[in-house]
Amino acid sequence: MTDTASSRTTQLRVLALAGGIATVASTFLSWTYTAEFPGDLTVYGYPGGLQVLTLTAGLLIALFALSALGVKGLRWLTPTGSTKALQLFALGALATTWFTVIAIAVELGGVVNLEPGGFVAAVATVIPVVAAFLLPDDTRKATRPKELPSWAEILIIVAAFAIGLFVFTYGIDTEYAELFTGYLLTVGFAATALFRAGLIARLNGLTTKYRMIAVSAAFVAAAAFPFTQNTDQFTLIAVNILIFATVALGLNIVVGLAGLLDLGYVAFLGVGAYTAALVSGTTASVFDVHFPFWAAVLTGAVVSLIFGVLIGAPTLRLRGDYLAIVTLGFGEIFRIAVGNLDGVSGPRITNGPNGVPNIPDLNFFGYNFGESHTVLGFELGSYANYYLLMLLAMILVVIVFSRAGNSRIGRAWVAIREDETAATAMGINGFRVKLIAFALGATLAGLAGTVQAHVQHTVVPEMYVFAGPVPPNSAFLLAAVILGGMGTISGPLIGASLLYLIPAKLQFLQDYQLLGFGIALILLMRFRPEGLIANRRAQLEFHETDQLDVPDDKPGAGVSTAKAGA
């Protein structure tokens, strides 16, 4: 009985493997007659465009099928079981390939535009799906990982971040909407599959073990991005993602740690940007001053801080939703006020709707940010300079977030969020602690704003709305924090990347974008309320049965927690 069952399992795994190989093979065929479909899928023997994504998915299926078959040297790929991972990889390949085939048929007007290769691919990707879903579930608890020498573990971390950089760069560099959609499908399914296979958890274990190395590797990978680019086109997107992500991370202190709902956060970004613009020495500024950049950053941050205290001081004494309403109002007041300070409706300070144009490029000791520079033989465009500067700002915010979060003040923030009455009864001055969080968030947003003013070369009121098609705006910032995961560092970064890239790459969605985000958020709240990246607390908060808080090496601890959770 068990013998037949296990032999059937083996057969199905072999079938999945065959399907994966067939999928890989199909990408070497021609899928369509004409080169009208972007990416040139007409060539035999050479995968291009979307075929590369199918090829990758096919390879992953084959690899994990081999791991499921117990091939020596590949077993480490599936510490917590292979079936779920195989299913997800197979679905990813299916989704990407069928999307491509359907896109060809629809865009070129009919199934006739498909070459046999397209049909082969469509059929080949069905095989692993059927096989994987017939496989019995083999989800298991991960065994203690084999001890590797520390250099090998560090090498794994470095390799992981290198792969991460490659995947991210590939996404930013996608040139047409079809490829980006396919990319999202493949990466989405593959990431979930890796999570189900237990690889992500294992990598997390390693990064916690070598925390400093992992953090450095992450930033080196991020700093390496401009060196992979030939033109400024995609570096600009990356700079904007960084600005968006940095501001989202600042908002995460306010929302994620202290639990204060700030619906007008983008106004603090605006305060910083306008301040930097007005002291930048542009001819459009009414102030005839030209601060050096460090002074402009300080001024922008301090002015934002002042506004933060002014808004926070009267409202943070109250509880509940007052803060949300007041910040929502402040966000709108800021936008309308700078729109009216044009010399007609009010004093001429901000030039009204025309904004402050011609903000000069930064210049550090003769290093002009507006020019291209050659570093280590790589040609770096002007946006690469801003990218690296913004990366420094983000590192600062990450340090502030992690250090403040893991301290007396950070614990007080979380305590206030959890139960304000109990927190004050424990001796926490609720008003003071909340004001610090709010002012800190405002300061960090102002700081990001000062860089943003120079990147954009111009600031106008319409950049700082509550909700609009172009991030960052208050609604998208909040969405990035919630989508990514409240209270985490990597969550808002991933959330901001997705929320920036999707509208930037999928221009055809423009009209339906807000509708799409609304639906996506509802689905997220239903199925993964803790966000894409869960912090340990939220993970336990929403999924009681997961026993993540129990350290493995404490026998019996799991039992008692299970009882309490039930």
Added chain:
Amino acid sequence: MNDMTTTTTSTRTTVLDATGVTMRFGGLTAVRSVDLQVSSGEIVGLIGPNGAGKTTFFNCLTGLYVPTEGRVSYKGTVLPPKPHLVTQAGIARTFQNIRLFSNMTVLENVLVGRHTRTKEGLWSALLRGPGFKKAEAASHERAMELLEFIGLQHKADHLARNLPYGEQRKLEIARALASEPGLLLLDEPTAGMNPQETRVTEDLVFAIRDQGIAVLVIEHDMRFIFNLSDRVACLVQGEKLVEGTAEVVQGDERVIAAYLGTPFEGAPGAEEVAEVEAAEADAHSDTSTTGSEGDAK
């Protein structure tokens, strides 16, 4: 025990001195001119029927409510009506319905209790100087000591919400103790506990008293409170009815009346009660032979 209290009173100082505390909500007077003193090293019980104003009185003491009239002073200084300043002064409390920070770990809960006894602000957290590390290490050490004291050190990394009920109550006490109070206010510490857990809590409160911390306890479990307390005060309809040793309060007619009610005119006498009970017992034994005894009692 009474002898001991009287002989050592001279060396004791008054920790809590509430005089004429009155709390009105609109037309409703929840607490009416209550006086209460607690001396160091003393356990004082506060009893009273539901709605008597015990918790309201607690809230007046801890600054959650500002008393309409009256004065609360701690070790001779009048307390400011802000909860966090009261805690800073040296009064810590627990809550009737557990109010832990449920999504923080057990250790973090206790560390939050250390808030008033540490000074590190945002800047020192960001700069992480040697002073910060030292203070954090000291806080951790003290918190772990407290967890050991209540016997939860092995669960330091668990989320507070995942603890069983009894341990949550204990953790709340540890969190309160973390602020190094001179007076601990316990609001129904044994509510919902079984007899064994109640006994453990009793020992815990004695141990806290032995550390020189005065304790004021609200409780409905009479055996627990009369065992524990040096003195008991009974609050009825916002007024302090009687205060004294366990025997005095237990024997007081007004206390019994407040809990059980007074006999009214034409109340059934003992004979009639016995008659009715006998009739009921008969009726029960007719229909069902088991379980009737429990009902009759």
